[in-house]
Each structure stands twice: as structure tokens, then as C-alpha cells.
Amino acid sequence: MSYAVKSLTQGTRELIAFRIGDQEFCVDIMSVREIRGWTQATAMPHAPGYMLGVVNLRGAVLPIVDLSARLGMKQAEPTARHVIIVAQVRRKVVGLLVDAVSDILTITDDSIQPTPEVSSDHERQFARGIVAIDRRMICLIELEALFPESESEAA
Amino acid sequence: MDMNEIKEIFFQECEEQLAELESGLLKMNDGDRDPETVNAVFRAVHSIKGGAGAFGLDDLVAFAHVFETTLDCVRSNKLEPTQDVLKVMLKAADVLADLTNAARDGGSVDQARTRGLVKELEALANGDLPAPSAAAAVVETAPQPAVPAPTDDSGFQPIPFSFDDDFGGDEPAGAGVPEYEVNFKPRADLYAKGNDATLLLRDLARLGEMNIFCDTDELPALPDLDPENAYFKWAISIKTDKGEDAIRTVFEFAEWDCDLDVRQVEGDVASASEELPMVPVPFDLSILDDDGAAPAAKIVKEAPALKNDAAAAVAAAETASNVTQLASAAARVEKKEAALAAAAAANAAAAQNSAAAGQTIRVDLDRVDRLINLVGELVINQAMLSQSVIENDNNGTSSINMGLEELQQLTREIQDSVMAIRAQPVKPVFQRMSRIVREIADMTGKSIRLITEGENTEVDKTVIDKLAEPLTHMIRNAVDHGIETPEKRATLGKNPEGTVRLTAKHRSGRILIELADDGAGINREKVRQKAIDNDLIPADANLSDEEVDNLIFLPGFSTADKISDISGRGVGMDVVKRSIQALGGRINISSRPGQGSVFTMSLPLTLAVLDGMVVTVAGQTLVVPLTAIVETLQPEASAIHSFGANHRLISIRNSFCPLVDVGRILNFRATQADPVEGVALLVESEGGGQRALMVDAIQGQRQVVIKSLEANYTHVPGIAAATILGDGRVALILDVDAVVGASRGQSLKPEMSYAAVG
Numbered sequence: 001m002s003y004a005v006k007s008l009t010q011g012t013r014e015l016i017a018f019r020i021g022d023q024e025f026c027v028d029i030m031s032v033r034e035i036r037g038w039t040q041a042t043a044m045p046h047a048p049g050y051m052l053g054v055v056n057l058r059g060a061v062l063p064i065v066d067l068s069a070r071l072g073m074k075q076a077e078p079t080a081r082h083v084i085i086v087a088q089v090r091r092k093v094v095g096l097l098v099d100a101v102s103d104i105l106t107i108t109d110d111s112i113q114p115t116p117e118v119s120s121d122h123e124r125q126f127a128r129g130i131v132a133i134d135r136r137m138i139c140l141i142e143l144e145a146l147f148p149e150s151e152s153e154a155a
Numbered sequence: 156m157d158m159n160e161i162k163e164i165f166f167q168e169c170e171e172q173l174a175e176l177e178s179g180l181l182k183m184n185d186g187d188r189d190p191e192t193v194n195a196v197f198r199a200v201h202s203i204k205g206g207a208g209a210f211g212l213d214d215l216v217a218f219a220h221v222f223e224t225t226l227d228c229v230r231s232n233k234l235e236p237t238q239d240v241l242k243v244m245l246k247a248a249d250v251l252a253d254l255t256n257a258a259r260d261g262g263s264v265d266q267a268r269t270r271g272l273v274k275e276l277e278a279l280a281n282g283d284l285p286a287p288s289a290a291a292a293v294v295e296t297a298p299q300p301a302v303p304a305p306t307d308d309s310g311f312q313p314i315p316f317s318f319d320d321d322f323g324g325d326e327p328a329g330a331g332v333p334e335y336e337v338n339f340k341p342r343a344d345l346y347a348k349g350n351d352a353t354l355l356l357r358d359l360a361r362l363g364e365m366n367i368f369c370d371t372d373e374l375p376a377l378p379d380l381d382p383e384n385a386y387f388k389w390a391i392s393i394k395t396d397k398g399e400d401a402i403r404t405v406f407e408f409a410e411w412d413c414d415l416d417v418r419q420v421e422g423d424v425a426s427a428s429e430e431l432p433m434v435p436v437p438f439d440l441s442i443l444d445d446d447g448a449a450p451a452a453k454i455v456k457e458a459p460a461l462k463n464d465a466a467a468a469v470a471a472a473e474t475a476s477n478v479t480q481l482a483s484a485a486a487r488v489e490k491k492e493a494a495l496a497a498a499a500a501a502n503a504a505a506a507q508n509s510a511a512a513g514q515t516i517r518v519d520l521d522r523v524d525r526l527i528n529l530v531g532e533l534v535i536n537q538a539m540l541s542q543s544v545i546e547n548d549n550n551g552t553s554s555i556n557m558g559l560e561e562l563q564q565l566t567r568e569i570q571d572s573v574m575a576i577r578a579q580p581v582k583p584v585f586q587r588m589s590r591i592v593r594e595i596a597d598m599t600g601k602s603i604r605l606i607t608e609g610e611n612t613e614v615d616k617t618v619i620d621k622l623a624e625p626l627t628h629m630i631r632n633a634v635d636h637g638i639e640t641p642e643k644r645a646t647l648g649k650n651p652e653g654t655v656r657l658t659a660k661h662r663s664g665r666i667l668i669e670l671a672d673d674g675a676g677i678n679r680e681k682v683r684q685k686a687i688d689n690d691l692i693p694a695d696a697n698l699s700d701e702e703v704d705n706l707i708f709l710p711g712f713s714t715a716d717k718i719s720d721i722s723g724r725g726v727g728m729d730v731v732k733r734s735i736q737a738l739g740g741r742i743n744i745s746s747r748p749g750q751g752s753v754f755t756m757s758l759p760l761t762l763a764v765l766d767g768m769v770v771t772v773a774g775q776t777l778v779v780p781l782t783a784i785v786e787t788l789q790p791e792a793s794a795i796h797s798f799g800a801n802h803r804l805i806s807i808r809n810s811f812c813p814l815v816d817v818g819r820i821l822n823f824r825a826t827q828a829d830p831v832e833g834v835a836l837l838v839e840s841e842g843g844g845q846r847a848l849m850v851d852a853i854q855g856q857r858q859v860v861i862k863s864l865e866a867n868y869t870h871v872p873g874i875a876a877a878t879i880l881g882d883g884r885v886a887l888i889l890d891v892d893a894v895v896g897a898s899r900g901q902s903l904k905p906e907m908s909y910a911a912v913g
């Protein structure tokens with residue numbers, strides 16, 4: 001059964017879960033275009049620290065974001081074992097560098113718990129909830145919040 | 156297909172026809188008397204009229220009609236196409252273009268100008284009568300003699316019913332204007348093909364005062380009525396000074412589907428016939444007029460014979476009009492498409508004539524671009540493949556290498572052919588310039604001849620689109636400032652008619668566009684003084700002639716004493732230079748006092764690829780556009796001089812040039828590199844200043860495919876675009892102007908860069 005029909009009939013959604021360090025995160029599967037291995041990126045001048053540079057994605061120039069640094073954690077040191085999640089954010093396509101992709105989850109909307117009140121605004125800014133599966137805690141993040149309009153549309 | 160799409164196609168075709176029209180007229184202006192040229196011009200106007208009629212663009216139809224009538228006089232050798240006549244016609248072509256644009260974009264046109272030209276055209280058509288009071292003149296000069304007898308070759312069969320001439324004898328007002336009698340009986344085919352008797356009659360009504368009678372004798376009783384058949388015939392008497400041909404033109408598209416009889420009524424018709432062969436029913440055209448436009452038809456007084464039976468006649472008339480409405484409603488469904496098909500057929504006929512020039516297809520630009528992108532990928536992929544084969548080739552298998560070489564050749568050929576698809580002749584831009592020259596020459600009272608050469612030189616469509624604006628600026632300047640007034644030219648012993656020559660040609664992988672005028676040339680004293688006045692150069696600056704000439708490209712420079720509407724707001728030449736540079740081109744000027752100036756522009760053939768120098772800066776690979784680089788040199792320690800705390804200058808042949816560390820500006824490294832270990836690229840940037848860009852090493856020179864950074868990322872200051880190199884990695888293309896600007900202390904802001912992104 002297709003995703004659309006499923007979500008209509010059962011109110012479920014599919015998410016892609018991935019690992020950064022010892023934490024797990026997930027994003028909506030519909031925004032993910034493909035998953036590919038790490039290749040050396042070309043550094044961009046005057047770019048923020050989390051911007052690793054650009055790579056060639058079959059002829060298109062794909063910017064690569066170090067998701068760890070973007071979420072305020074320590075900067076990644078990319079190796080061949082790292083994975084790039086190619087995701088569509090609004091009209092643009094970005095690559096997200098993560099440690100590994102772990103799972104595809106099918107969950108119902110009511111199994112998403114609200115983000116707990118923590119002192120840091122930083123996490124609350126991107127987190128849209130917490131999914132608990134098999135005693136793992138997976139943080140659902142919203143890509144649109146990671147790349148606000150003003151930043152991605154600056155040109 | 157929806158109506159707007161069809162309309163869009165019509166307008167596209169209009170553009171082609173207008174171009175055809177203008178080039179034909181220009182050919183005639185140059186003395187070409189080939190009947191084929193005249194026919195081509197006539198066909199162009201006629202096709203526009205036909206299509207416009209199908210869409211109900213009345214303004215366009217009306218003007219095209221007048222224009223066509225005049226052209227017809229030229230075609231039939233009644234009017235000699237002298238320079239003066241052609242001047243009017245060229246203006247008419249401009250107005251026609253304006254009207255077409257107005258019809259498409261909903262703008263307005265200069266009504267007074269249109270009306271004036273209509274008058275001029277009509278005057279020409281009427282045998283060069285003085286333009287004003289044309290109508291009065293016609294009245295005095297008795298019936299038009301020039302109307303030929305009905306021709307037999309049009310293939311119509313006069314219908315065998317007689318109809319006597321007078322419809323009430325109420326025409327003392329129109330005495331002297333020839334009267335025609337038109338018998339019009341549509342066949343069912345006419346409606347089937349989408350024509351509509353209403354529209355034809357309405358068109359006819361435009362020609363003059365008209366009386367219409369509808370003959371409904373053949374109309375069967377309602378149960379026997381075949382709704383798709385044609386039952387009516389019309390008897391029309393019309394007073395017009397436009398001649399029989401004009402009447403026939405109205406029925407042009409319907410000629411084969413109706414019985415049409417046009418006769419000129421001779422002399423003064425005495426009495427109404429007593430025995431009318433049919434009962435004329437007063438036929439009110441306004442009933443059929445579905446969009447409420449003012450009907451021009453007039454109802455005539457009822458014939459005496461009818462008076463007794465008035466009630467019956469009125470009833471009949473009502474039935475008549477109702478049924479006609481039905482019929483026309485049915486016809487209307489097909490009407491538009493069919494009418495378009497008729498127009499398209501006319502176009503096709505015209506196209507057939509030029510078929511020798513090669514067949515063309517209309518392709519969406521997106522599709523071509525997609526193909527070009529894919530071929531770009533192919534080229535990159537092929538380069539990557541060869542590279543990895545070379546790296547892994549340890550036993551020297553020559554068959555693989557040979558295959559790869561062939562593949563490389565093939566991909567190059569594919570790339571060239573695909574680029575050729577986007578290539579378009581510069582002709583449309585050049586033609587637009589001829590209009591600008593005409594208009595400005597008119598405004599300034601100068602007499603100017605534009606000569607274009609190499610119109611068929613092909614260049615990428617993007618370049619063409621962006622070329623029009625700077626070229627317009629330059630043409631304006633040449634006409635307004637360059638060429639002297641006819642009187643002054645006469646006293647100087649020059650031909651009072653000035654010449655502007657626009658040339659395009661290919662030169663070593665670039666397109667060279669030259670604009671030469673035979674005017675006064677650049678007044679160097681005045682330019683120099685102006686530059687000093689405007690603080691552009693120091694008063695004691697020692698400049699060569701060439702340097703003085705190039706001052707006109709500086710921002711805020713205008714030598715015109717008075718600021719005119721046409722040019723001279725001081726935003727001219729620097730904008731031109733900047734837009735040419737944004738296209739990756741260069742512009743040069745050479746001028747000889749008293750003999751004119753020549754502007755030479757050299758532009759890349761395409762914006763999709765760029766010739767670049769691949770360099771290394773702080774471990775990163777960058778591409779510097781080759782057009783910006785003047786020379787490269789290996790600096791020696793003795794040539795480097797410190798200047799202030801942070802700046803360094805390099806001496807090149809006794810002049811000092813600021814040294815700019817690209818790696819530092821782009822923030823690739825924290826400290827300035829040692830210039831002696833690198834290579835300096837001497838670049839020329841916007842504003843003419845030279846800078847030496849320091850890079851670590853030069854890898855080579857190659858053609859790169861330009862990729863947009865903005866598509867997925869943002870604009871990056873200092874970077875014009877990206878490209879993909881043979882190893883599959885992304886390399887950035889340097890925005891030389893922005894980097895030089897940054898070295899002047901301006902911060903790298905996005906607005907700073909005039910990126911050469913395709």
C-alpha cells in the first residue's frame with residue numbers, strides 16, 4: 001500500500017532515522033531524495049562553520065551541511081563511513097552529513113511525544129517531537145526550521 | 156488546445172511575419188524591385204490581418220487592412236515604391252508591431268500616430284493625393300476610374316438571380332462615391348469551415364455606407380430545416396471609394412465557399428424596378444452582433460411592395476435572424492479553430508516559399524536546455540572515465556585508449572551540435588536596431604542609413620537576448636551624438652545622409668560585433684575636460700588618445716551639452732560596458748576625429764561554457780575566466796613592494812599594481828601568502844583598473860560548463876558560479892570584479908558582483 005493511502009487511512013507516517021554521535025534523529029521520509037556516501041567537498045568561502053562545501057550530484061551543485069554542527073553539537077570529521085542524506089528543503093536540495101542511517105520507521109501521529117521543556121532554545125528550535133521505539137529515543141527534526149527561508153533564499 | 160495557446164502561437168507567428176515584413180521593406184528600400192520581395196511583404200501583412208481577424212483584434216485588422224491596400228497598389232504597379240513611400244511603409248510596419256504588442260500585452264498605442272499613418276497610407280493608395288482632406292478630394296474627383304472589371308480567374312459563379320439596383324434611392328449624400336452591388340450566398344461549407352456570415356458582413360460594413368437585404372426565400376419550414384445547411388443569401392449595396400478589390404478582400408477566406416458577385420453600379424440608376432424577383436427583408440445586422448459592437452449596417456426604408464405585407468415581413472425577419480443566430484452559434488464552435496487553420500494555411504503557403512532556406516521546428520527552450528545539461532554531464536563523465544583509465548592503466552591496453560579517444564571526439568561533436576541548437580542568428584536584434592535608428596533619426600531631424608552586415612552570424616540565444624539593451628544604448632549614442640546634422644555634414648563636405656554600420660562576424664571562437672558611424676568622432680578635448688570637471692581624472696593627467704576615448708566608459712560621464720530624451724543622462728556607456736562584461740565580453744573604441752567612431756564588442760558564443768584558467772589557491776581549485784586575464788607572470792622578490800601596513804604592490808614594466816591575495820580575500824587562509832611562491836594573474840576589471848591576483852599555481856586552461864550555485868545554495872560573494880572538473884569535483888569560478896572590489900576595501904556583498912552566470 002502506498003504511503004499516501006496508508007497515511008490517509010491510518011494516520012501514520014514514515015520517517016528515516018539516522019545517528020549522529022550517540023543520538024538518534026529522524027526526518028520525514030518524503031523529504032529525502034536519496035542517500036549516498038561521503039565524497040570530498042569543495043570548500044565555500046565565507047560560509048558558516050556547519051557548511052562543509054559543495055559536491056557534484058550528477059551535474060548539480062549540492063551543498064553539504066554538517067548536521068552535527070548545525071544542531072549545535074561538535075563538528076564532524078567526515079570519513080568514507082559517513083553518509084549524506086540528500087533532502088529537499090522547499091525548492092532547494094541539500095545534503096546532510098550524518099554518521100549512519102539506522103532505520104525506516106512507520107509510526108502513528110499519536111506516538112510522537114511533545115518536545116520536553118529544556119533550557120536550551122537551540123534544540124527546541126528544530127525538534128518537533130520525540131518518538132519512543134524499543135526504548136530508543138529518537139528526536140524528530142524539521143528541516144524547514146534548520147534552513148530558514150531568509151538563509152536559503154538570501155541570493 | 157485552449158484559446159490562449161492558439162493565440163500565443165498566433166503572436167509568435169506575428170513576430171516572424173513582422174520580421175519578414177521589415178526585412179522585405181528594407182530590401183525594397185535598398186532598391187530591390189523583385190516582385191517576390193513585394194509579395195513577401197504583402198503576404199506578411201496579409202497573414203497578420205487574417206490571424207488577427209480570427210481573434211477579433213479589430214484595431215490590428217483595421218490597420219493591417221489599410222496597409223495591405225497600399226501594398227497591393229505597389230504590387231500591382233500602381234504605386235512606385237519610392238524612398239518616401241517606403242519611409243511611410245516602414246513607419247507603418249513599426250505601428251503594426253506596436254499594435255501587435257498592444258494586442259498581446261494589453262498596452263496602448265499612440266492613437267494619433269496610428270491615425271496619421273492610416274491617412275498617409277490611404278493617400279498613397281489613392282494615387283498619392285495630398286494627405287489631408289482625402290475624403291473631400293475623392294468626392295470632387297468623381298468615381299474612381301482605376302477599379303478594374305470583375306476578374307474571371309477568381310473562380311466564382313455569378314448566381315442566376317437578378318436583383319435590381321436601387322434600394323430606395325436615398326443616396327444623395329453619397330453622390331460621387333462609387334456604388335457596388337454585392338450578391339453573397341454562402342454555402343453550408345462556409346459555416347462548416349468556421350467562417351461566419353455575420354463577421355464577413357460586419358467587415359464589409361467598414362468599407363462604407365451599406366444596405367443589406369437578406370433573402371430568406373429558401374428557408375424551409377422549421378421541421379424540414381437542416382441546422383447545418385445554409386439558406387440565406389444577402390443582397391448588399393455598398394458605397395465605398397475603396398474599390399472592388401477591397402470588397403473582395405473581405406470575402407477572401409470565404410471565396411470558395413460562397414457564391415459571390417460584385418458589380419459596380421454604373422451611372423445614376425433611375426427607377427426602382429416594379430417586379431422585384433424576391434421580397435427583400437430588412438436585415439438588421441445588430442441582431443447578429445453578439446458582442447454588441449456598433450453595427451455599421453443601416454436598415455433601408457422598406458420597399459413599396461412590402462408595405463402591404465409589413466407584418467408578415469417582420470415575422471419572417473424575426474425567424475430569419477433567430478435561425479441565423481442558431482446557425483452562427485453552431486458555426487462558432489468550430490469557427491475559431493478553423494479560421495486559425497485558414498490563417499495557418501496562409502502562413503504555410505508563405506513558409507513554403509522560404510522552404511528552400513531549410514525546414515525548422517519549434518522546440519521548447521527547456522527541452523533544449525535539458526539536453527545541453529545532459530551533454531555537459533556526458534562530457535564530464537567522459538573526462539572522468541579517461542582519467543580513471545589512465546590512472547589504472549598499468550599494462551597499456553591500447554584498444555581501450557583508442558576507444559576512449561573516439562568517445563572523446565564523439566562527445567565533443569555532440570556538445571558542439573547541441574550548442575548549435577541554441578545558436579540563433581543575430582538578425583532579430585539587428586532588425587530592432589533599424590527601427591531605433593529610424594525613430595531617433597526622425598526625432599533629431601537627421602538623415603541616417605543603417606547598414607547591417609553578417610546578420611546570419613549565430614550566437615547563443617541568451618547572448619542575443621542580453622545584447623539588445625547595450626546595443627540600443629550604443630546606437631542611440633551614435634545617432635544622437637555621433638552623427639552630425641545634415642546641414643553641418645553638408646558644410647563639412649560629407650554626404651548629408653549619415654551612415655551607421657552594424658557588423659557581426661565570428662572571430663576565433665567568439666562573436667565580434669562592430670558598430671561604426673561616420674560622424675564627428677570623439678571630441679577628445681571635450682571628453683578630457685568633462686572628465687576633469689567631473690573629478691574622474693586629475694587635471695594634469697597625461698593620457699594617450701586611446702585612454703581618453705575610454706574615459707567615456709566611466710560611470711557618470713556624459714558629454715552631451717543638453718540632456719535629451721534620447722541619450723545623455725550619463726548612465727550610457729558605463730552601463731553598456733558593464734552589461735557587455737557581464738556577458739563575458741569586452742568592448743573597445745577607436746575614433747578618428749571628423750571620420751567617426753568604431754565600437755568593437757567581442758562576446759563569447761555561449762554562456763553555458765566558459766574559457767577559464769584553472770588555478771590552485773590554498774589547496775582549493777578555482778577557475779578564473781580567461782576574458783578577465785590580461786597576462787600571467789611569476790613575481791620576483793625584487794618586484795614586490797610593501798605599501799602601508801597590509802598592502803603590497805608589484806611593479807610591472809615600471810608601473811605599480813596592487814597585489815591581491817585571492818586566498819585571503821576568499822577567507823581560505825588566515826594570512827597572506829608569499830607572492831614569490833605563487834603566480835600573479837594580471838586582470839582588468841570593471842572600471843578599467845588593473846590588479847594582480849595572487850594564486851598558488853596554474854593548473855591549466857580549459858573550457859568549463861557553468862553550473863549555478865544559486866539553484867541549491869545562495870549566492871556567494873566573490874564567486875560567480877561553479878563548474879565540475881574532469882575528476883568529478885566541483886570547482887568554483889572566481890568573480891574577478893567582486894574580488895577586485897573587495898581588495899579596494901569594499902566588502903564582499905552580493906550586490907557587488909556582476910556574476911557571469913548562464
